Amino acid sequence: MRITINQIREMKEKGEKITMLTAYDYSTAKIIDEVGIPLILVGDSLGMVVLGYETTIPVTMEDMLHHTKAVVRGTKTTMIVGDMPFMTYHVSVEDAMRNAARFIQEAGAQAIKLEGGVTVAEKVRRVVECGIPVMGHIGLTPQSVHQLGGHRVQGRSPEAALRIMEDAQALEEAGVFAIVLESVPAPLAALITEKVGVPTIGIASGAGCDGQVQIVNDILGSFTDFVPRHAKQYARLADTIRDAVSQYYDEVRAGTFPTKKHSFSMDESILAKLKTG
Ligand code: KIV
Numbered sequence: 001m002r003i004t005i006n007q008i009r010e011m012k013e014k015g016e017k018i019t020m021l022t023a024y025d026y027s028t029a030k031i032i033d034e035v036g037i038p039l040i041l042v043g044d045s046l047g048m049v050v051l052g053y054e055t056t057i058p059v060t061m062e063d064m065l066h067h068t069k070a071v072v073r074g075t076k077t078t079m080i081v082g083d084m085p086f087m088t089y090h091v092s093v094e095d096a097m098r099n100a101a102r103f104i105q106e107a108g109a110q111a112i113k114l115e116g117g118v119t120v121a122e123k124v125r126r127v128v129e130c131g132i133p134v135m136g137h138i139g140l141t142p143q144s145v146h147q148l149g150g151h152r153v154q155g156r157s158p159e160a161a162l163r164i165m166e167d168a169q170a171l172e173e174a175g176v177f178a179i180v181l182e183s184v185p186a187p188l189a190a191l192i193t194e195k196v197g198v199p200t201i202g203i204a205s206g207a208g209c210d211g212q213v214q215i216v217n218d219i220l221g222s223f224t225d226f227v228p229r230h231a232k233q234y235a236r237l238a239d240t241i242r243d244a245v246s247q248y249y250d251e252v253r254a255g256t257f258p259t260k261k262h263s264f265s266m267d268e269s270i271l272a273k274l275k276t277g
Contacts, residue, residue, distance in 0.1 A: 018211025029074035068107035115141035117167020128175035136171035140183035204230035
């Protein structure tokens with residue numbers, strides 16, 4: 001049985017911290033599920049850390065569905081949240097409903113996430129009315145990177161802080177089960193967390209949120225283009241992978257891999273026949 005949105009809501013009520021990690025593939029998702037982390041976000045950060053784009057903007061529905069299916073196959077109890085890509089919910093309510101449904105119906109996710117507050121509230125409400133749990137995402141919304149002038153902290157001015165608070169309230173009223181707060185000053189994130197009834201899940205927004213989300217490649221140290229200030233590297237997989245790949249390269253060239261242990265034998269008489277025949 002997978003974690004439900006009710007259990008996520010109860011965690012806020014009980015003051016239990018909520019953990020979410022991104023994942024994009026079967027093997028990584030399987031490990032996260034085995035550890036017991038309740039939420040996996042198949043984020044459109046896929047575009048940057050897996051597909052090598054500079055932003056999340058080029059990511060398509062087909063990219064997201066392909067990776068969400070793999071993550072779903074690797075997990076048993078974790079709740080899977082599929083991230084709606086750029087322009088798949090902006091044009092119309094119908095688009096938002098149709099594309100949200102694809103995550104649930106085709107990919108097997110249990111919820112979707114989309115970026116924006118007041119401006120997407122009506123779409124959120126209609127998607128929730130279809131029976132699809134929605135996670136909001138406000139503060140730094142990477143799909144608007146060009147409008148925001150870069151990946152920068154949001155909500156530092158009084159007007160901007162008020163707008164983010166209003167976004168959170170609009171999302172709660174529209175029926176989201178949780179809200180991601182990205183790159184919001186820690187005191188503002190803590191205040192929003194106090195004011196809204198749904199769990200807040202922070203990234204680069206301090207410890208006052210109800211939960212935390214990180215990009216799995218950042219905490220594993222496998223993405224080397226840059227290390228965001230908010231990310232803590234719990235491993236340095238890029239170094240581990242580099243060492244292993246170098247050793248393999250050296251051994252193949254030296255003829256020391258494969259050995260007998262990595263090879264298969266066959267009946268000598270069959271081989272002899274082949275040689276003479
Ligand atoms: O795409 C993603 O990974 C995200 C997280 C940063 C929350 O939206």
